Amino acid sequence: MTAPLLKLDNLKAWIGEGESAVRAVDGVTLSINKGETFALLGESGCGKSMTALAIMGLLPTPGGQIVDGSILFENDDLTEFSEISMRRVRGNRIAMIFQEPMTSLNPVLTVGQQISEVLVCHKGLKGRASRERTIELLNAVGIPDPENRINEYPHQLSGGMKQRVMISIALAGEPELLIADEPTTALDVTIQLQVLTLLKKLQQDTGMAMLLITHDLGVAAQMADRIGVMYAGQMVEMASRKNFFDHPGHPYSKKLFKALPDMDKRSTLLEVIEGTVPSLSQKFTGCRFAPRCEIKIDKCLTEEPEWKNLSDKQGGKCHLLDVSVEKSTDIHESVDTELEDSVLTGESPLLEVKNLKVYFPVHKGILRKTVGHVHAVDDVNLSLDKGKTLALVGESGCGKTTVGKGILQLLRQFTSGDVSFEGQSLNELSGELLRKKRSDIQIIFQDPYSSMNPRMRVFDIVEEGMLAQGILPDYVEREARIDELLMQVGLTVDMKYRYPHEFSGGQRQRICIARALAVNPKLIVCDEPTSALDVSVQAQILNLLNDLQKRLGLSYLFVTHDLSVVAYLAHKVAVMYLGRIVEQGSVNDVLKNPLHPYTRALLSAVPKLDPDSQSDVLRLEGDIPSPINPPNGCHFHPRCPDVMPQCRDSYPEKTGGDHYVRCFLY
Amino acid sequence: MHRIIHGWWFFPISGLSILLLLLNVLPSVFAVKATYLWTDIFIFILLVMVVIFVAYIRSKEHLSRPWAKVFERKLPMASVVVLLVFIVIGLMDSIHFRMPLPSEHNETVHYSVDVSSVLDVLTSELHTRDEKTYSAPFAAYSFVKESVDLPGGGSERIYPRLKYAGSHLDDPDKQIADDITFRIIKSLWQTIASGVIFFAALIFIASIKLKKSFAEVVRGVLQNNTRLSWRTAILVMWLILFIIVFLVNTSTFYHIFGTDKVGQDVLYLSLKSIRTGLVIGSLTTMVMLPFAIMMGIAAGYFQGWIDDVIQYIYTTLNSIPGVLLIAAAILSIQVYISNHPELFATSIERADLRLLALCFILGITSWTGLCRLLRGEAFKIRELEYIQAAQAFGVSHFRIISRHILPNIMHIVLIVVVLDFSGLVLAEAVLSYVGVGVDPSTNSWGNMINGARLEMAREPLVWWSLVAAFSFMFVLVLAANLFSDAVRDAFDPRAQRDG
């Protein structure tokens, strides 16, 4: 048994001083062996990134400091290193890659310059040697044509490519430990799969250890040898991958699994962890998870639990740590499944979209001449029945949001095609008639931070639509209705005089839902309403949407890239690629029996919780092409594993009825 | 009733009505004839707006938070106190009236053609004691030799004693240093004594309001534990108090900044120039704001042809050299004024119109920068999701602009206004120097510097007008710049992020 490569012992890194210091890392103990991947799991704001920064000696200044504990890296205590000796460690023995590939590369230096900088600094390579090594590195991270790419600037690369370049920079110093802070969170699933596969391969080739920070259980399941779960600045559970996924011990870990949406939980409410992660700028007594824990006992409130090892492979910080698996989940209230089964025959659909096209003009030069069009949405047909959910799935930039906005008539000047709602064509309406009709279709946005005016109180925010639509002109009635709405979405009445910045992401999303409901809509376009939220909060919002649909008979057009959410709540699914729908059908047909190669790739790219089932993955190469000049023929042909000659010539027509696909294979 | 008293607008409105009432009643109490210059009216409208704005901000927690950040720091607090002193002087110089002429037997009263201001009355000692010509600061003798008849016949060229300055001394050469030292010491203890009483009263009021003991508040202030930086404020006020006491003690016995060519006290001229500087700095902004805000938002929000038109206007305006435009406008105003002498009762009204015209024309040439900034910001905000949510509700454009866009660009407006202020004060000096600024009869630092052009060519050199104008301007501009830096730090979201 050799000594571990990295060993943190009761590490405490705080920001600020005194009582109100943010205890971002508050007693973290872990060790990573050579060649091992350790995944650090946890929700946002629980100190994962801070742990990584503390190891790198990059705590934010001023204010950030290590107040206790040690960081042993090959028997050197990094906490005692000076800044100058740390600089020799960083990039050389420990390297780090960050979440946001867009901002972690310097935009004014070429890719080659940024890599050779590290080579010069840490390896003393110059001139030709440095250039050759750079090309070698770019090759290793799978960047095609590295001789030319070396002279390109970051803005010329796609997100996935940038992340590859970041990885090659990190590898340049041949580190013994690579810290990857959410390396794929900003990427699409198919690209995420490419990057994760690459990281795994590189690790096997070089034998480096990896500290992988993620909030995605699936990514951890695919990559990690051992897993640590962080909560509110502390490590609450640590286990080998197998033990963790077979039988998590800590109540928090157990809850995380249950909060994940998937097909099997369809007819049930998701289990939620009530409340949110506590603020770290306070002194804690007792267990930090106690306010949200369902099985807490009196001791939990007064006494901080000690670390307990259940076996040499699993341990945790809980008075009631146990690994027995709960038998059934039928304790949850079951959702009325009637709606799902009822077939609404004879009635015309609530929403019918025919040949919707949204072309954004591209301007160039000082005269701003139109030189082309972004074909953001190209000939899309959809229909949605009352009380149902249609999911629109696809990768970033494929035009999902634009479809939603096109239906809402927010992009009229760029739109053609027909959108009819309850049999009435919205394109023909204008002025006052359109304004009145707007109350029927509402939208909830992805980013709960930019979707509310920061200078308005919750009351005014919810009231705005009612005023514009002339709903409840009487102030007292309106106020009563706003109170009712806030309660309906799970907020309290006294919150109505607060400003948006005083709420957490999940609460803000609830306010947005209340705002949409205020005008009694029949259809809500949900544009990735949960993708900015943590798993436990996502479950709360999904439950709420589910419940509202049941009670108010709402229809949702659910725009998302997350297939597990689709599996959980959609009735029908439409898969989009580069502005066109490539496959559409009922959720069972599409997810269980995907036909289009793109749908199949998308489904297999989602990291599975059960690592063994990840056998026959369908890997897509390359990036999503630009919608300004999409490839000829089938847009998917440059990436398609089943490409045939005819695919390059013309776009395939629809095949099939209720479950149709646009591909020459069928 | 309860609701009324607790509305944020209750105190400003009642305060302003009292002010208006006073403005109406006071002239008859003092038997003077009130004169309202155009710029006075604008200044008081501006004052009203600022008071209402401040009251509104104080009532909203999220609006006052960034301001609290400004006043937590020492430097901005100090500069605000300095600015306030300038503003008070400027305001006192903006209440104008005409004195009654002495009249016998209850005839109808006639009023003097000279318009005075409150400042003139307070500093009457300064401008009623003109010397013959130049004299240096703190001098008792004239700066220019004169022929004096000797008692025994014949004449001699000597430096004569000044008529007023130092006239209380028998032998100025020997006594002057002692006399000034004495006055400094006297001012010092007067400052300390009056300051202690004044600030004790202030802290006493504060302690009642905060419901704390007197000693606690004093300790808080001394240790700088207060939320806002009151210790600095008090220290700066003390310093200013000393300067005022010193001025009161000495300026009636000496000419502290000397006298100019016709023997006028330079200190008085500099004080009178404050108003001109403030008027240019603030009225110009007031003129340009509506243009900049309306056009900027319209261009950014509506885009399309509206944007094209507005962009066309400001690029065209920008490509005309500003000085030429100003010179042309000022010259034509000058022609208009000289062709219509009957419109103006007094010369000061004539000069005032030119000052107002200068503000307008400066405003018209300077709105483009802000407009461009606001266009960009409105463009960015309109893409934000809350605007789209509002559009999806069918909210009208007007409401979207007034409720969503305007409040979210106000911080930019504020930053630009405060930053522009000092630039405009300096611009006045430059324009007056080249002769297209304010009327030559208006007191302004620009005119003082312009006059100093000849004085600097004299041998021996007359340096004090320039130094006086320069130091006043320097203090004002420095205070404004320090303040605007702090405002930008507090309001600029980019600066906040690394906090």
Ligand SMILES: Nc1ncnc2c1ncn2[C@@H]1O[C@H](COP(=O)(O)OP(=O)(O)OP(=O)(O)O)[C@@H](O)[C@H]1O
């Ligand atoms: N106002 C606009 N002007 C020009 N191009 C636009 C505009 N809005 C979107 N686009 C382009 O249209 C395409 C589709 O964008 P859209 O926002 O609909 O994608 P999306 O599928 O919602 O992606 P994401 O998953 O990242 O939200 C993209 O290439 C985008 O750059």
Ligand code: SF4
């Ligand atoms: S210690 Fe108690 S409160 Fe904390 S997780 Fe365990 S059971 Fe829940």
Ligand code: SF4
């Ligand atoms: S049409 Fe051809 S290229 Fe397109 S998805 Fe089908 S097989 Fe692949």
Ligand SMILES: [Mg+2]
């Ligand atoms: Mg989107």
